Amino acid sequence: MVAKKNGIRHVFRSDAQNLVIPEEFNDIAGTFDAVFTNAALHWCKQDPRGAVRTAKTLLKPGGRFVGELGGHMNGLGLRCAISQVLTRRGKAAVDPWFLPQPSEYTKILESEGFRVEHTSLNPRVTILPGTLADFVRALFCTSYFKDIGDEEMDDMIEEVSRVCEFDHKDGTGAWTFMYVTGRSLGFDHNTVKKTRAGVRYGAKKGSECIHPGIVNVRHVVQL
Numbered sequence: 001m002v003a004k005k006n007g008i009r010h011v012f013r014s015d016a017q018n019l020v021i022p023e024e025f026n027d028i029a030g031t032f033d034a035v036f037t038n039a040a041l042h043w044c045k046q047d048p049r050g051a052v053r054t055a056k057t058l059l060k061p062g063g064r065f066v067g068e069l070g071g072h073m074n075g076l077g078l079r080c081a082i083s084q085v086l087t088r089r090g091k092a093a094v095d096p097w098f099l100p101q102p103s104e105y106t107k108i109l110e111s112e113g114f115r116v117e118h119t120s121l122n123p124r125v126t127i128l129p130g131t132l133a134d135f136v137r138a139l140f141c142t143s144y145f146k147d148i149g150d151e152e153m154d155d156m157i158e159e160v161s162r163v164c165e166f167d168h169k170d171g172t173g174a175w176t177f178m179y180v181t182g183r184s185l186g187f188d189h190n191t192v193k194k195t196r197a198g199v200r201y202g203a204k205k206g207s208e209c210i211h212p213g214i215v216n217v218r219h220v221v222q223l
Contacts, residue, residue, distance in 0.1 A: 016040065017050035019057060032058045042070030052112045061190035065114060065173045071121045071182030072101045078177065081163040082136070082144050085156050104180060114186030126178045128158040132168055132175040133161045142162035 014020050016037075021028065035055040035143045044051040074097070083093040100108070102119035109116050126136050136157050145153045168176055 007088065011090065013122040016054050017044050017047040029057050030060055033060060033063055035063070035067075037058060037067035039067070039068065039070075040098050042074070042097045042099055044065050045096060048098045048100070049108050049185055050110060052108055052114070056114065056188065058186050061188055063188050065109070065186045066184070067182050067186075068183050070099045072099050072104075072179045073121075073123075074099050074177045075179040076180065076222070078132070078136070078160070078164055081182050082140070082158045085159050086144065087164065090155065094143070096153050099180075100182060102182060102184075106185060109184065109186045115189050116184065116186045118183065118185040121180045124181070124185060126171075126177050126179050126222070128175040128177055130175070131161065132164055132177075133157050135177065136160060136177070 010025065012022050012025055035058055037051075037055075039049050041048065045147070052065070059065065079095060079097075086093040102121060106116045106119050124161075137153075141153065145156065148156070170176055
């Protein structure tokens with residue numbers, strides 16, 4: 001695993017929505033200062049509350065949960081076009097993402113015992129390095145198009161590109177995608193004294209975004 005190659009000795013994998021701690025790690029619950037997640041929780045559509053519960057299980061009393069996930073209206077235009085193309089061809093258009101409003105995610109955090117200090121939506125128009133078809137193929141071939149043959153999938157993706165060209169292609173010919181991310185910072189309700197803590201996460205290669213709530217964290221787990 002990459003983590004072990006980088007010198008991290010204690011690593012295991014589990015479904016964030018249903019944490020299963022291996023026996024050799026059964027003493028880690030409630031021992032972490034912070035849990036950090038980036039671009040993962042919008043894939044936890046089956047049980048988004050379960051993923052938050054996992055963070056709560058791992059945190060010390062007063063620990064903090066900081067992260068960024070896809071938010072409401074992420075992929076504006078593209079997701080609608082994919083749904084329309086699939087429906088026209090008699091396919092089930094099952095959206096793979098959980099994209100909450102800040103108020104919705106606040107309720108989930110609070111229901112699992114967090115005191116929510118911050119939630120927000122953050123739109124960002126991003127220029128794609130290639131075509132929209134390449135982007136859709138890389139991101140959605142195992143979700144929206146998972147039960148569709150390669151030839152039919154390619155034909156459908158080209159149709160999606162034609163539908164989206166008016167809004168998603170700029171004057172220079174570059175394709176764009178509307179990212180809308182949801183950012184959140186929550187503290188375990190057992191917080192005795194407010195502390196500064198935080199996490200750094202990359203918005204894209206070559207840039208980074210610093211959450212305003214993070215420094216001096218010694219023990220962090222990443223979802």
